[in-house]
Amino acid sequence: MPATFPSLPGAAWPVTKRPVTATRVEAHASGREVRSPLYPAALYEFTLPVEGLTPDGSFPGLGTASLQALLGLYVQCRGTWGTFLFTDPTDGAVANQALAAGDGATTVFPFVRTLGELTETVGWVTAVSRVTVAGVAQAGGWSLTVPNLLTFVTAPAAGAVIAADFTYAFLCRFMDDGVDFEHLMRGLWQVKSLRFRSTTP
Structure with missing residues (x-):
């Protein structure tokens, strides 16, 4: 069973969800084109900012260890290598x-x-x-x-x-092999842009 993306009360707006497809296009001398879809179904790319993460509950509205939860998932996945389950609150x-x-x-x-x-x-x-x-x-x-x-x-x-x-x-993989976790002040961290993409089970 893959790991589960944690609940992050500090996640902010805007969140983007981008359907991604791929098509092979072959042009002929007559001007006609032959198009072939390469993906059997669309994949989805998600991008979200996380404005508040806390390691110790200094900010109660952000959970008690949200920093460890997200950082732990990212390291567990080894960046773009591993997979995790992400529940889209608007599509789940x-x-x-x-x-x-x-x-x-x-x-x-x-x-x-x-x-x-x-x-x-x-x-x-x-x-x-x-x-x-x-x-x-x-x-x-x-x-x-x-x-x-x-x-x-x-x-x-x-x-x-x-x-x-x-x-x-959605079964997902992170899209970057490095993510910046920024320490804003004591007990408060953020990730400006977290990107991940769905994949086929």
Whole structure:
């Protein structure tokens, strides 16, 4: 299980979330182009300033050891090498999300979330509170297979819509092999820009 990004009461605004894609473009003499997407799904880059970190609770609103929590995670990941789970407070839970329709044979379904007209697989499911098949809540007969699969003991009937209430996180890596932790005054630190990017589990 990857480490979890800590709760940071001193995180500030603005926070940026940038969808990133990649496309290969081949131009022909006729002027036409052939375009091929390189990523199966978008990745997301996050940037946030952390204006307040405390090592000893000198500033109660910043937690008791928020400096150690963030610094420890960064060192544990060795910069850009390791991964961690980040829960976006604006994009981390869905209710009654349709996942798929059964076909009478398939027992494993990926957890997805819908953005407008797009439905995409989520990175890492952290908890599942409810599963329904054809609108009927399932007390058992299913399990969460890490990181993002719903597995049934018995295949749902053909045409039966499978839905779920669940929470999820983004599996991420830091984008820099060095981050400046600034000591502003006794008991108060900050990080002006913390950058990390989602990756595929």
